Amino acid sequence: MRLVHLFLVFTLLSVLAVGGGTAVLPEMQHMTVDTFHWLTDAQFRSIYSIGQVAPGPNMLMVLLIGYHLAGWSGMTVVGLAFFLPDCLLTLFVNRWWVHLGSWPWRVSIQRGLAPVAIGLMLSGTYAIAKLSIIDPLTVLIGLVVFAILLWRHVNPGILVLIGGTVYMVLM
Amino acid sequence: MSFGGGAVAYLREYIVRQEGWLDDEGFLGAMEISETLPGLNAVNMAIIVGDNLRGIMGAAVSVLGMLLPGSIVVMVLGILWQSNHQNLNVKQFLLGIAAAAVGLLTTVTLQIGRRQFRQLPDVAIVFVTFVAVSIFKVPLPFILLTIGPVAVWFYRPSIAKERAADEHLPFHRGARHHLFRH
Numbered sequence: 001m002r003l004v005h006l007f008l009v010f011t012l013l014s015v016l017a018v019g020g021g022t023a024v025l026p027e028m029q030h031m032t033v034d035t036f037h038w039l040t041d042a043q044f045r046s047i048y049s050i051g052q053v054a055p056g057p058n059m060l061m062v063l064l065i066g067y068h069l070a071g072w073s074g075m076t077v078v079g080l081a082f083f084l085p086d087c088l089l090t091l092f093v094n095r096w097w098v099h100l101g102s103w104p105w106r107v108s109i110q111r112g113l114a115p116v117a118i119g120l121m122l123s124g125t126y127a128i129a130k131l132s133i134i135d136p137l138t139v140l141i142g143l144v145v146f147a148i149l150l151w152r153h154v155n156p157g158i159l160v161l162i163g164g165t166v167y168m169v170l171m
Numbered sequence: 172m173s174f175g176g177g178a179v180a181y182l183r184e185y186i187v188r189q190e191g192w193l194d195d196e197g198f199l200g201a202m203e204i205s206e207t208l209p210g211l212n213a214v215n216m217a218i219i220v221g222d223n224l225r226g227i228m229g230a231a232v233s234v235l236g237m238l239l240p241g242s243i244v245v246m247v248l249g250i251l252w253q254s255n256h257q258n259l260n261v262k263q264f265l266l267g268i269a270a271a272a273v274g275l276l277t278t279v280t281l282q283i284g285r286r287q288f289r290q291l292p293d294v295a296i297v298f299v300t301f302v303a304v305s306i307f308k309v310p311l312p313f314i315l316l317t318i319g320p321v322a323v324w325f326y327r328p329s330i331a332k333e334r335a336a337d338e339h340l341p342f343h344r345g346a347r348h349h350l351f352r353h
Contacts, residue, residue, distance in 0.1 A: 012312075016209060017209040018319075054248060056242070064246070086215065087214065090204065090205070090208050105328055107326070108323050110203060114206070114293070115300070117206070118284035119318075121283070121284070132269035141270040166267055168260050
């Protein structure tokens with residue numbers, strides 16, 4: 001039964017992920033923590049952080065949610081549920097996009113959904129901030145990373161690892 | 172090897188510059204589809220590039236290439252975490268990472284949305300979406316079925332020419348921020 005729930009929840013999240021992974025984080029947190037009580041806020045935060053340090057999309061964290069709840073079969077079910085629907089949809093649309101070229105609503109959809117996606121990404125950022133910005137040092141780490149990235153291109157993965165190390169050493 | 176996200180910058184570097192699989196125009200076209208559809212941009216891009224070059228098998232291989240290395244690392248780290256999650260150092264390390272990620276996410280969001288943050292109607296849509304999700308906890312399906320269609324209607328074809336000039340696109344073919352230049 002848990003596998004069925006995992007499958008349904010992550011399929012839904014997959015289809016709703018307009019704006020990408022960050023955009024769907026608040027809903028993912030709401031579902032896994034508040035609705036189904038699969039994880040605590042702290043566990044959700046830790047799993048998110050592990051996704052941050054691994055190469056590739058951070059949303060691979062969903063595999064760990066599946067594994068945490070139902071072992072290797074949980075990982076497999078969540079991985080397929082979260083990634084497969086979007087892959088199939090993109091494949092389908094890619095082949096029809098040429099035909100949509102002259103459809104005037106195509107532009108309207110792109111223009112209209114862009115600010116909605118940005119709003120959702122802001123909400124995802126806010127959700128992680130509420131979980132992790134809890135004392136002066138975390139405020140400082142967040143601000144310093146923000147300032148450095150505005151200033152110049154630094155591999156964000158390195159900054160994130162430094163942030164973790166700084167907090168571990170100083171606290 | 173896109174640590175910490177931001178895979179798109181690397182994609183452009185390899186797909187356009189090094190391998191020459193797509194020209195800039197083709198890359199931006201693929202970005203348009205990737206961003207409008209649900210799902211991770213990098214994964215959607217992998218599907219499109221793979222499909223355009225080698226059909227369905229190409230798409231499958233390129234998605235696996237995008238996800239497999241990271242999946243292995245996530246699982247190894249995750250299993251290590253499960254057996255050490257009570258360890259204070261591990262907890263603090265992961266908390267510091269999440270705090271740093273907030274700085275990263277803020278930069279990426281401002282960067283992707285830099286066109287939107289300059290247009291008053293778009294700022295309003297961004298604001299309403301954010302407040303609805305973060306303050307009023309409106310479920311995401313409801314957001315996409317209400318604010319989504321209203322925003323699309325605002326840019327409806329009959330008036331799209333004046334409102335929906337090209338520069339509203341998140342990834343416009345203009346100057347790019349260093350985050351996306353690599």
